Amino acid sequence: MESSVLEDNILTQDEREILQEIMNIAFGKSAADLADVIDAHVELSIPFIKSMQIPDLPEYIRSHVKDYKLINIVEQKFWGKFRGDAILVFSSGAGKALIKMLQSEESKSFDSEPIDILESETLMEVGNILIGACVGKLAELLKDIVSYTPPMVLVEKEYSEAIAHGYYDHDKKAIVLKTDFSFDTGNVSGFLFLVTTNESIMWLKESLNTFMDQYE
Amino acid sequence: MNGMIKKILIIDDSPIARKMLKSCLPKDQGYEFFEAGDGKEGSVKYQEVNPDITFMDLTMPVMSGYESIEEIIKNDANALIIVVTADVQMKAVKKVLELGAYMVLRKPLNREEIQSALLKVHDTLQGAG
Numbered sequence: 001m002e003s004s005v006l007e008d009n010i011l012t013q014d015e016r017e018i019l020q021e022i023m024n025i026a027f028g029k030s031a032a033d034l035a036d037v038i039d040a041h042v043e044l045s046i047p048f049i050k051s052m053q054i055p056d057l058p059e060y061i062r063s064h065v066k067d068y069k070l071i072n073i074v075e076q077k078f079w080g081k082f083r084g085d086a087i088l089v090f091s092s093g094a095g096k097a098l099i100k101m102l103q104s105e106e107s108k109s110f111d112s113e114p115i116d117i118l119e120s121e122t123l124m125e126v127g128n129i130l131i132g133a134c135v136g137k138l139a140e141l142l143k144d145i146v147s148y149t150p151p152m153v154l155v156e157k158e159y160s161e162a163i164a165h166g167y168y169d170h171d172k173k174a175i176v177l178k179t180d181f182s183f184d185t186g187n188v189s190g191f192l193f194l195v196t197t198n199e200s201i202m203w204l205k206e207s208l209n210t211f212m213d214q215y216e
Numbered sequence: 217m218n219g220m221i222k223k224i225l226i227i228d229d230s231p232i233a234r235k236m237l238k239s240c241l242p243k244d245q246g247y248e249f250f251e252a253g254d255g256k257e258g259s260v261k262y263q264e265v266n267p268d269i270t271f272m273d274l275t276m277p278v279m280s281g282y283e284s285i286e287e288i289i290k291n292d293a294n295a296l297i298i299v300v301t302a303d304v305q306m307k308a309v310k311k312v313l314e315l316g317a318y319m320v321l322r323k324p325l326n327r328e329e330i331q332s333a334l335l336k337v338h339d340t341l342q343g344a345g
Binding site: 027141215 | 240
């Protein structure tokens with residue numbers, strides 16, 4: 001009950017729709033940036049916005065990735081006026097699939113490195129492109145500049161193991177922006193979750209309304 | 217300036233995106249606007265109103281922009297469809313142009329881009345007339 005009341009109060013319907021459209025534009029940018037370096041088309045979903053209490057977040061993410069036996073996670077924190085966590089979850093096998101895609105572009109220049117290191121580095125690189133372009137574009141549209149921590153990568157973990165890091169229990173409420181993606185090559189899919197918390201919510205609400213002012 | 221354009225159909229699942237697009241269009245041209253929230257509804261609306269230009273998003277529920285373009289073009293090979301999308305991957309752009317879209321504009325739109333697109337449409341309509 002408290003959760004639904006809270007959800008209703010964080011963003012108005014208009015603010016939610018503006019944020020959804022901005023997320024759509026931002027993830028479109030990141031997909032285009034990634035498509036520039038791999039030979040695949042990234043299929044995009046309609047972004048989904050949800051407000052929730054932070055302790056509910058791990059279960060929310062788990063409900064979306066429950067069909068994946070193992071997952072790969074790239075996580076980056078970002079901060080500016082807009083701050084939070086970007087959590088990119090890939091299906092199992094994504095690391096190896098991405099290595100193959102990048103190898104065709106890079107003339108097999110990775111052949112000399114051990115596969116587990118390659119997987120980690122590849123996921124980190126692809127994650128960095130997707131997260132950086134998406135968060136960067138979102139911040140740009142809202143007239144902000146953000147900095148990032150280096151990406152943290154977890155390769156082929158069970159979900160319970162992956163969330164043992166306890167990223168999320170540092171605040172009370174969050175706005176979660178979720179986009180599903182899959183590659184037309186059929187071997188990579190996943191979700192990007194952007195989680196922003198108390199510190200950014202008032203700024204975000206004001207910025208969304210300012211953004212729309214130019215279209216009034 | 218754009219006297220040959222009277223009816224404009226906007227197909228986008230986001231009411232905000234439709235509002236953003238309308239706000240970029242000139243206010244003094246007396247356009248008649250029609251809107252649809254998904255590709256299927258858009259295809260039906262197209263048949264009903266026979267617009268001079270259609271602005272089309274790609275990622276939509278029920279029926280995607282790709283399918284909607286196909287359906288519209290199948291019934292009207294001369295349909296002028298301007299794709300307005302956040303998905304600007306080369307493969308997406310190539311595909312919609314192959315399906316028969318007139319041009320592709322990248323979100324977020326601005327007034328200059330829309331003006332320029334309308335001028336191009338006007339020239340096309342004038343040439344066809």
